[in-house]
Amino acid sequence: MSLLPTLDDLLARAHCLTGLTLGQLAFDLQAQVPQQLLRHKGRIGQLLEMALGATAGNAAEPDFPHLGVELKTIPVNAHGKPLESTYITTVPLPPMLGQTFEQSVLYRKLAKVLWVPILAEPHLAIADRVIGRPSLWEPSQADWHILKQDWEEFQTRIMLGDLASIDGRLGDYLQIRPKAAHSRVLTRHIDADGYQGQTLPRGYYLRAKVTTTIIFSRNKGQ
């Protein structure tokens, strides 16, 4: 029988990984590190999930459902600055009618995030990339206010069928961008005239300016 980890267990395990290279971690897990990420874009996240015992699989839930903790690896440069925005979850299309922000998958995933920075300078071989110090983030009241405002703006436009007005520039902390195998993938949606149509699946992403603040601030995870 395997006991589910407590939050303290999880944080302790994450701290133990600090300073390890991905090559060392993969060796310990008897796993492989790809030479290139081009065809293995999610591999590093999966390695960390393996190392920390994430259980949610591909369900639309936080990685540790019993703790409400979402695990995110984030590539950072030598100064610790995030190099990419962070995918959070799929945008429900067509929208979930009557759902509040607090009931959304987005909210549940953002409520507690264990960020694991990965030193990922492009010249550094994947196996030589170094796991950084984890930090557990819970959005402040001010953060929640902005996140909710972003969500409501998106939600309003989606409800009005006005997906066409949403692009990656909209939103302060969040943005909506394509999230699909390729640009011909389609999902159902209702357009502004009320007709059923098809559109490219989208995802919610957290902007790098937000994760930069998170990584550079001190908190419980440190």
Place this chain on the structure above:
DNA sequence: GAGTGATCATTA
């Protein structure tokens, strides 16, 4: 196709 894990690569 829909969800997860993300990074790639062209453009502004």
Place this chain on the structure above:
DNA sequence: TAATGATCACTC
């Protein structure tokens, strides 16, 4: 050069 839009692998 940062950011947006596009893409890759995998599971079910």
